[in-house]
Amino acid sequence: MRLLRTERVQLEEFACDEVPHYAILSHTWEKQEVTLQDMKMPDVSVLQGYEKIRRACAVAAADGFEYIWIDTCCIDKTSSAELSEALNSMYRWYQEAEECYAYLADVSQHSVNSFAGTVEPDFQKSRWFTRGWTLQELIAPSTVIFLGTDWQELGTKSTLHHVISEITGIPSHFLLGDELRHASVAQRMSWASKRKTTRVEDLAYCLMGLFGIYMPMLYGEGKRAFIRLQEEIMKVSDDHSLFAWRSIEDHGGLLATSPSAFAESGNIIPTRSVYATSIPSTLSSRGVHLSLRYISGEQSGLGLGVLNCTEIGKESLLLAIHLRDIFLTREDFARERSFNLELYRLEDIDPLQHHTISLYVQQWHPKPITKWDDIERCAIKLEGIERLEVAQRIVNLNPKWELENGLMVTNMKSHPDSLLGRLMISCKDGTWFHISIERRGGRLSANIAPGSESNPGLRQVHVASEQEGNNQDRIVEVLGNGTHVNIAIKKRVFLLGGEKYLTGVMEISYSSTLPGMWLENITLLVGHEKKMLLWCAIESGHLPTVKFSIEKGAGIDSKGNDGRTPLSWAAENGHEDVIQSLLKNGAKVDLRGSDGRTPLSWAAENGHEVVAQSLLENGAKVDLKDNDGRTALSWSVQRCHVAVLQLLLLNGAEVNSKDMNSMTPLLWAAENGHESVVKFLSENGADLESKGRGGTPLWLAANGGHDAVVKLLLDTKKVDINSKGVLCGSTPLWKAVDMGYEGIVKLLIDTGEADIDARVNGQTPLWRSVAKGHVGMVKLLLMTGKADVDAKRNDQTPLWIAVVMGHEAIVELLLATGKVNANTKCNGQTLLDKAITKGNEKIVGMLLEVRRNSQAAARERQRRRL
Known part of the structure; x- marks a missing residue:
């Protein structure tokens, strides 16, 4: 196994039983990555991809690792035998690494609040989460540290497991180390279902480790590789x-x-x-x-x-x-x-x-998919219904579909799976039915099922179907009351949005005694999720359909697949008239969903003051807790809804209620940077020194980079400026230094009360800021005149770290204080020795200048004594 020595950035080779402790890099390949052959060139450092290798080595070295493994340059890809062995060993190598650094080149430093578990869109959309090989690189290592584009830490697999689970579909317990044998084959396959690889074969090879499979690499076999994996x-x-x-x-x-x-x-x-x-x-x-x-x-x-x-x-x-x-x-x-x-x-x-x-x-045999003349669009036409009538009768239209001239139209390419849509149609005579629209190969097909509010799923029913030439299919379904639903599927060239498209048209007609007046309303959904008409009407606030569904026997307190009640959906969407209708028909005002949340908590979270007032007037309990221990008040601060917050407090809500993580409403507000909410709560009895996950309100605000909230809390003169975080014992100052928030560091320093040398894992704020390369932060701390410039961690001073990392500006700042010990040693090496080894001429020059000045000063002192 080849490894890179982090200090010298040189390759070394080890026998299987002699491999030392090592870190490992996970990343997405870019242009001009440095290969094994490149590493043997004398001028390798000028290559574009070398900077990634240098920075990875520097991060690993700062964390105490002598060696790191990087796939681009530690495998000889010119040898097919070595490449095959490496790909079969990859999962084990990541599993045995002490730490894995996941470098997300397209994610900025401030995209993640690890303690709050919140992330910005660029983290969720990072290319790293879309690639095939990074799946095993996420799962195999026990510790994964995410680094942003500037190589600063964003968080770890442990601290971000909830967010990563949402992005990848991998349940948290597997991210936290549960054995993969507890996941079914289908589950593990699903984790890779949306990932991509450059080579088709790698979609199979990158999954070998997840199943403990070893097999030879045969590039050129195409889809056959995935078949072999399954075999x-x-x-x-x-x-x-x-x-x-x-x-x-x-x-x-x-x-x-x-x-x-x-x-x-x-x-x-x-x-x-x-x-x-x-x-x-x-x-x-x-x-x-x-x-x-x-x-x-x-x-x-x-x-x-x-x-x-x-x-x-x-x-x-x-x-x-x-x-x-x-x-x-x-x-x-x-x-x-x-x-x-x-x-x-x-x-x-x-x-x-x-x-x-x-x-x-039978086994898979590749064959072309028969297409129905490459249909580009699918359109739904309701026979006998005028254009305006269609628009007025739509309760819900999925965004993938558009309404154009009375037709519901979708682009076939916007539907990756076979199910294009699910229609729920109610008629004026009280009948209603479902139609599922599917794509089979290139053809369109439909299934019809009678509607049942108590059983909203599409059932497989017998369908009479006949083909009428190549251009039309006809499907007929006899409903229970003797009426008929008739669907003709035709292909036509339609002018849509000013462009001509070959379109598959579904003409739906209903045998009614009221021709042209049979449609009551229509709902069009996408995907396999089951939804009742009542739920769709509630989401869109369509009161007539809500009343219709209730009259047809819809379960007013029934729970959907997500475990939520109709009342909770109406509360979330802020539909006051729907709320009143549901309550009037007997909906239970405090009926909880499977997550324990009440309708009041949903109204509070989404800032619907009128709805919250209505629920309270109908007997809603103000302090009921959900499964996470959160109350409506706790949820109201989530999105900075001060008016709802005031309403709940007026109705007796407990201002310091704690959830399962000991988080109070104030802690939530501080963590999310909601200045107005923090001000309101601090003036209304909130505990300013309560501790939740992470720490106090001041600590959470500092950790999140919320300058205004930090200033507000400091101005109260009632907060402990040196309160320590729950997880690592860091002070607000230390955490702000670690996260690179200069404005907050200045606010804390200006109080004159911050502990400048408080340590975490042996690192003072100055030591940490040097290791992070924060020049402005170093300057702020040095200006206090209180920072211990020679504070050591593992015998390494801030100056030593600055020399090792090549931070020239920081070396200059530290030397300019005149207080640092430029003669310190670590592992038998002096600072000058280390600078010469690293090949940084400017730093060598600065250290030599200090030596010359020191020698000159010594000679002057000797002269004066004589």
Whole structure:
């Protein structure tokens, strides 16, 4: 294994049993990265990519590491054998590293507030989170330190795990070290579903470590690499979630051709029900050989294969895939409708009727996808309904769809999966129904299901379908009351937005005794999330539809997939008239969601004062806590809603209520920099010295870079300026120095009470500012005249660190004080020795000048004594 020696930036090679402790770098490759061969050149330092290597070495050295591993220059990529060995060893190398530095070249220093767990968009959108190889580099190391574009620390995997989980879809407990064997195959695949690699094959190779797989690299095999990976997984796991994927690439095989097929499989887990089979899957020339419980369909040769897996929270159901019996022998099958997975109830499985059979599902064979003349747009037309009537009847229209001349239109390219949309249509005669619009290959198709507010999901129903030539399909569904829904799917050239587009048109008509007047309202959703008409109406504040849904028996206190009630959604969106309607019809004012939050807390968070007042007048309890221990008052400070805050306090809210993290409303306000809220709370009895996660209000404001809040708190003369943080014992001054907030440092220093030399891990504020390279900060601290210029950490003074890091301006500042010991030694080396080793001529010159001046002063003192 090759490693870079951090001080000399030179490569050294070690046998497997002699590898020293090392740090490791994770980054995204840019142009002109330095290779192993480049490192052997005498002028390597002039190369554009060398700066990244130098800075990585400097960061590791400052943290006490003698060695670091960087993929660009520690692998000989000209050797296919070494490259293959390295890629197979990569996960283990990251796992065994003492620390991993994740360098996010496109993220600025102030994008992350690690203690608050909040980030700016550039962190969430960082290219680092989109690349295939960085997935294992995030999961494998026990410690990952994120560095921004200026190489300053943004936070760690531990402190940012909630945010990273939201970005990547990886549950926090796996980020914090839980063993990957507790995650299903489908879950692990889903983590990579939106990631990209330069080479198609690397989409498979970058996942080997996550499954403990070792296999040779065969660049040029294309999608076959991902198939091989899954075949290797089958050898070591009988987890059927490997087969639980969805894709419009209906190739007939049981194995997916890309991790993107698992994009919606993050909630799929294996099951061990009494109906599950335990015979391992194998591979043969006939395909994947496995045992499945097979349920024959109504059409000969078609059926469902029940997998031994389910979705989280639906353990009474099993997932099933559509299969086609190729030769009608119940032996050789192909997967059909791979864009869909079915959920099958356990109680519907009759072991005597639905037998477990040994079968083969054919292997993947690449084939072109048949397209219906490259349709560019999909349009929905409601027969007999005027343009203005359509616009007036829309309750909710997903942003991916637009309304144009009475048509609902979408760009086919804006829908990466097969489901283009879900319509919920209610009619004036009281009937309502669902239509799902799907793309299968290049064709459009639709499924129709009768509506049921108590069961809002789209059910698979028998659909009478006939093709009318190449340009039209017709689908008819008979509803329970004898009425008909008729859909004609045609291809037309439409003029949309002034441009001509080949368009797939879905003409929907309804057999009604009121022609041209049959439509009551329409909702168009996108994605597989189940939503009821009531929820859509509440979100958009469409009161007539809310009343219609309630009249049709919608559960007024029912909870959606997110565990929330209709009243909580209305409170969040600030719809006062909807709130009144729900309360009038018996909605429980304090009914909590699965997260424990009440409607009042949602109104408070979003600043809806009138709604909050209405809820309070209808008996809402003001201090109910959610699962995190937060009250409505705590949520109201989240977005700086002073009016709601005042209302809640007037109604008896506890100003110092603490949540599960001991965070009070004032602490939340200080952390988020809400000056007006901090002022209001501090004047209304808030505890200025309470401690939550991180520290006191002053500490949190300093940590977040909120100058105005820091000044406000200092002006009260009631705060401990040297209060220490909860996690690392740092003072507000030390933390502000660490984060680079010069304005806050000046505010704290100007009080004359700040402890200038308070240490954290042996580092004084001056020592830390030097290590961080903050020239302005060093100047501020030196100007106090109180900073210990020779304070040591591991025998290294601030001057020593400045010399090692090559901070010329800081070296000059420290020497100018006349107080530093320029003769200090570390590991037997003097400062001059170290500067010469680093090759910094300017620093060498400054140290020589100090030596000459010192010698001249000594000679003068000797002369005077004589």
